[in-house]
Amino acid sequence: xxxxxxxxxxxxxxxxxxxxxxxxxxxxxxxxxxxxxxxxxxxxxxxxxxxxxxxxxxxxxxxxxxxxxxxxxxxxxxxxxxxxxxxxxxxxxxxxxxxxxxxxxxxxxxxxxxxxxxxxxxxxxxxxxxxxxxxxxxxxxxxxxxxxxxxxxxxxxxxxxxxxxxxxxxxxxxxxxxxxxxxxxxxxxxxxxxxxxxxxxxxxxxxxxxxxxxxxxxxxxxxxxxxxxxxxxxxxxxxxxxxxxxxxxxxxxxxxxxxxxxxxxxxxxxxxxxxxxxxxxxxxxxxxxxxxxxxxxxxxxxxxxxxxxxxxxxxxxxxxxxxxxxxxxxxxxxxxxxxxxxxxxxxxxxxxxxxxxxxxxxxxxxxxxxxxxxxxxxxxxxxxxxxxxxxxxxxxxxxxxxxxxxxxxxxxxxxxxxxxxxxxxxxxxxxxxxxxxxxxxxxxxxxxxxxxxxxxxxxxxxxxxxxxxxxxxxxxxxxxxxxxxxxxxxxxxxxxxxxxxxxxxxxxxxxxxxxxxxxxxxxxxxxxxxxxxxxxxxxxxxxxxxxxxxxxxxxxxxxxxxxxxxxxxxxxxxxxxxxxxxxxxxxxxxxxxxxxxxxxxxxxxxxxxxxxxxxxxxxxxxxxxxxxxxxxxxxxxxxxxxxxxxxxxxxxxxxxxxxxxxxxxxxxxxxxxxxxxxxxxxxxxxxxxxxxxxxxxxxxxxxxxxxxxxxxxxxxxxxxxxxxxxxxxxxxxxxxxxxxxxxxxxxxxxx
Numbered sequence: 001x002x003x004x005x006x007x008x009x010x011x012x013x014x015x016x017x018x019x020x021x022x023x024x025x026x027x028x029x030x031x032x033x034x035x036x037x038x039x040x041x042x043x044x045x046x047x048x049x050x051x052x053x054x055x056x057x058x059x060x061x062x063x064x065x066x067x068x069x070x071x072x073x074x075x076x077x078x079x080x081x082x083x084x085x086x087x088x089x090x091x092x093x094x095x096x097x098x099x100x101x102x103x104x105x106x107x108x109x110x111x112x113x114x115x116x117x118x119x120x121x122x123x124x125x126x127x128x129x130x131x132x133x134x135x136x137x138x139x140x141x142x143x144x145x146x147x148x149x150x151x152x153x154x155x156x157x158x159x160x161x162x163x164x165x166x167x168x169x170x171x172x173x174x175x176x177x178x179x180x181x182x183x184x185x186x187x188x189x190x191x192x193x194x195x196x197x198x199x200x201x202x203x204x205x206x207x208x209x210x211x212x213x214x215x216x217x218x219x220x221x222x223x224x225x226x227x228x229x230x231x232x233x234x235x236x237x238x239x240x241x242x243x244x245x246x247x248x249x250x251x252x253x254x255x256x257x258x259x260x261x262x263x264x265x266x267x268x269x270x271x272x273x274x275x276x277x278x279x280x281x282x283x284x285x286x287x288x289x290x291x292x293x294x295x296x297x298x299x300x301x302x303x304x305x306x307x308x309x310x311x312x313x314x315x316x317x318x319x320x321x322x323x324x325x326x327x328x329x330x331x332x333x334x335x336x337x338x339x340x341x342x343x344x345x346x347x348x349x350x351x352x353x354x355x356x357x358x359x360x361x362x363x364x365x366x367x368x369x370x371x372x373x374x375x376x377x378x379x380x381x382x383x384x385x386x387x388x389x390x391x392x393x394x395x396x397x398x399x400x401x402x403x404x405x406x407x408x409x410x411x412x413x414x415x416x417x418x419x420x421x422x423x424x425x426x427x428x429x430x431x432x433x434x435x436x437x438x439x440x441x442x443x444x445x446x447x448x449x450x451x452x453x454x455x456x457x458x459x460x461x462x463x464x465x466x467x468x469x470x471x472x473x474x475x476x477x478x479x480x481x482x483x484x485x486x487x488x489x490x491x492x493x494x495x496x497x498x499x500x501x502x503x504x505x506x507x508x509x510x511x512x513x514x515x516x517x518x519x520x521x522x523x524x525x526x527x528x529x530x531x532x533x534x535x536x537x538x539x540x541x542x543x544x545x546x547x548x549x550x551x552x553x554x555x556x557x558x559x560x561x562x563x564x565x566x567x568x569x570x571x572x573x574x575x576x577x578x579x580x581x582x583x584x585x586x587x588x589x590x591x592x593x594x595x596x597x598x599x600x601x602x603x604x605x606x607x608x609x610x611x612x613x614x615x616x617x618x619x620x621x622x623x624x625x626x627x628x629x630x631x632x633x634x635x636x637x638x639x640x641x642x643x644x645x646x647x648x649x650x651x652x653x654x655x656x657x658x659x660x661x662x663x664x665x666x667x668x669x670x671x672x673x674x675x676x677x678x679x680x681x682x683x684x685x686x687x688x689x690x691x692x693x694x695x696x697x698x699x700x701x702x703x704x705x706x707x708x709x710x711x712x713x714x715x716x717x718x719x720x721x722x723x724x725x726x727x728x729x730x731x732x733x734x735x736x737x738x739x740x741x742x743x744x745x746x747x748x749x750x751x
Contacts, residue, residue, distance in 0.1 A: 387432025
């Protein structure tokens with residue numbers, strides 16, 4: 001202890017002071033809380049000394065099988081399994097990192113890298129299409145659990161976590177990892193009677209994993225009660241006042257009310273219960289309730305805007321009703337936002353239907369169809385499965401009047417168009433590359449053998465590369481089930497976990513294959529380098545449509561764009577990634593970091609205020625989402641307890657009716673057993689809810705810390721209720737909103 005530093009001595013004295021004044025603190029907590037809610041300037045360092053409360057005793061939570069945080073919420077391993085019904089939301093070093101005022105890079109760690117429509121446009125793609133004519137207007141998507149004991153909140157105050165002199169040292173405390181943060185909608189719960197059910201029934205929502213049974217002290221805006229159980233009840237009552245009567249369990253639907261049951265399912269779990277959405281739409285269509293089906297589609301697309309397969313189904317429904325105007329409106333809304341082969345094929349089919357080349361005498365219909373094919377191939381022609389679309393386009397060009405090789409200008413134009421189409425198609429690795437090369441060979445040799453050999457010799461290297469690349473790509477993507485109907489990642493160890501992880505790994509292999517430049521474009525001309533970047537971004541777009549709820553992919557896509565001067569695409573990936581995963585700290589922090597790095601304070605206080613508001617926006621959104629998760633968790637807990645009590649009442653009635661007239665004491669034993677079972681089930685629900693709220697509380701705390709440090713960099717310390725509030729205003733706002741651990745007081749004192 002002789003080598004104890006000044007910081008060590010300060011922290012030791014702080015803990016000793018806290019232990020000695022714990023009882024006194026509890027007695028005067030109400031007065032202190034009132035003072036902390038005032039708008040007067042607050043001294044964080046003094047608050048740490050005077051207001052620090054040691055963590056309450058470790059909760060003896062009921063062991064819930066798969067809910068056990070040390071056995072269930074394990075470190076994520078992509079190669080073996082992947083987190084079920086999980087919305088990934090990662091805590092980054094920036095959230096908890098120490099900021100000592102030094103100018104340093106705030107970009108995210110590479111080790112942490114991981115679909116409102118995906119409004120990400122391919123280069124040189126028009127911004128608007130006239131669907132009726134086809135003409136183009138101008139201007140033309142894992143949980144890592146800390147090691148045992150790392151969750152003890154006292155460790156956050158350790159010297160190694162706070163006073164590390166190494167500037168490169170991680171800012172995060174040991175009990176947090178910059179990994180994907182998670183909101184689990186269907187975490188299984190094993191009740192004491194042995195019945196296992198998913199969290200959609202037991203109402204468990206988890207945003208991050210925490211060590212088993214470890215309690216985290218919470219600094220709420222309400223006065224603190226000296227009784228830990230009373231404090232928890234007090235916090236619960238504060239949240240329940242926001243839930244009001246809406247937390248009561250809904251009335252049970254009659255068994256034959258299929259639509260009502262499906263509507264309830266979509267409202268209870270809109271992101272996780274995909275089957276309910278599809279069954280509901282199908283049920284409305286079978287009953288010929290078209291307007292209800294349309295309304296359901298629109299609600300569905302608010303949750304899954306990148307579900308191209310369902311956009312096609314929606315367009316086909318309008319087509320079956322001969323409502324072509326509505327069908328065209330659908331294409332107008334989504335075509336340029338979703339680079340999906342099935343969607344663009346449906347668009348080309350629609351254009352060919354509306355423009356009959358057999359009855360057209362002016363040639364306009366053929367021109368419209370040709371342009372529709374050109375736009376479609378610009379958007380989707382890079383897809384490895386687009387070979388049939390290239391073949392359709394070439395066959396359409398062949399159907400033009402005139403003979404290839406003729407002397408008239410129309411025949412010469414036909415020849416030029418066919419040659420250009422062939423030369424583009426054979427350079428794209430698709431299933432039709434080899435057959436298209438054979439057709440191109442016959443085409444050139446049929447016109448002139450001498451010039452044909454020249455053209456073939458010139459294009460042969462690109463064709464050979466594309467053919468070999470398609471074989472490699474087919475091997476890499478073997479087993480990939482391409483879909484745009486995104487599903488929440490299954491929880492580790494549960495149904496679908498391994499399959500989801502395998503699909504994720506295939507997407508990552510495909511992306512890496514494109515980055516490795518097997519088509520040899522990166523070292524070529526500027527146009528070829530542009531094509532290489534376009535191909536990588538294209539695959540990222542395909543991946544995020546499928547893995548919409550995996551923030552790591554959105555983050556990696558944005559980082560690639562920023563590194564290759566594709567800032568517009570990168571910002572779009574972050575924006576739509578945050579919309580798809582509002583609880584994702586990873587994406588929110590990176591978006592805020594991007595705003596901070598690409599803006600300046602400008603001249604005067606107004607510029608500082610504007611920049612501060614722009615930087616704060618992503619933090620506020622993720623905080624709103626996390627606070628909403630707590631509210632929903634409390635509401636679901638109330639509903640689950642009501643369900644347990646209702647079922648217990650039914651069981652009591654059955655026991656009484658079954659033992660009517662029986663003089664045995666069996667009815668008393670059954671009643672006692674039923675009461676014990678009810679109490680155990682209620683305790684299980686409360687235990688799960690308490691664990692989730694502790695984890696959410698810790699996550700919220702470190703988001704506030706990250707925001708406080710960001711505002712310190714942008715606006716300085718500032719002053720409470722001043723035009724430039726700075727970090728002090730953030731600290732004051734956090735204390736007013738509540739749901740905090742003691743870590744925010746330590747972080748504020750260290751700024």
